[in-house]
Amino acid sequence: MLKLYYSKGSSAIAAHVLLAEVGAAHTLVEISIPKGAHTSDAFLAINPKGRVPVLETPQGVLTENPAILEYIADTYPEAGLAPEGAFAKAKARALSAYLCATAHVAFAHKQRGLRWAREESSLKDMQSKVAENIRDCAVFLENDLDLAPWAMGESYSYCDPYLMLMARWLKANDIALDPFPKLARHFDAIKARPATQEVFALHGLS
Missing domain, CATH: 3.40.30.10 (Glutaredoxin)
Incomplete structure (x- = not known):
């Protein structure tokens, strides 16, 4: 268990x-x-x-x-949610690493700034950059990923629920998904899956 x-x-x-x-x-x-x-x-x-x-x-x-x-x-x-082959596995790990170490850290500066600084001016400066940094991350992912239709291509993988968080981080910073049509389609597709709907209901999300 x-x-x-x-x-x-x-x-x-x-x-x-x-x-x-x-x-x-x-x-x-x-x-x-x-x-x-x-x-x-x-x-x-x-x-x-x-x-x-x-x-x-x-x-x-x-x-x-x-x-x-x-x-x-x-x-x-x-x-069948783990990519097969050395290169595909490495690509999946690279995407997960980017989401974890770059995109999530950029988002965390909004509410978790005390991890990096304690001066009020420093915290405000970090917070002022969050929307720009998250948008830059979205631009990179929109251009880098084929999303045809999933993160790793035609098959849904363990990367997809992680990539889903990008749309949530954008929305949390009042950034519209319109400039990111591939990420927007991905978010809509993953929200339509029964597993996602079940979890969103428990978390009180829409």
Whole structure:
């Protein structure tokens, strides 16, 4: 049995959607970031990073979306959500790494600036750049990915629920999806999937 620690509306949505996609037996533990549950001693004992998602597996604890998503896909090979071949696998990891280390970090400057600075002027300066940086990330992804129709091509993969977060980060910064038709079509397509609808309902998202 897998156990997913998540906060509603957080990037843990990606792992949650993938668990639903593969039909994995799992339990959920809500760690409310707005309520500070991620800083509790009990949660820090599970993940000293103090962040979600966290996936408890029979082998131990996994953190970080790229690792969790690939683990789920590899653990349920019958779902066909892990790209095959060395190059395709590397491309999927490259996309996940970009979303994790560049796009998500850019978005995090909006509300998590205290991770990098403490002066009010510094925090405001970082926040003022978030929309521009997220837009730049979207421009790169719109141009770099074929999205035909999915992140890795014709087949839905573990990258797709992660890429879905880009549309949410854009919307959170009041950036319209119109200039990014491929990302917009991808977002609409993934929202239409039953697994996504099930998870969105639990998170209170539309």
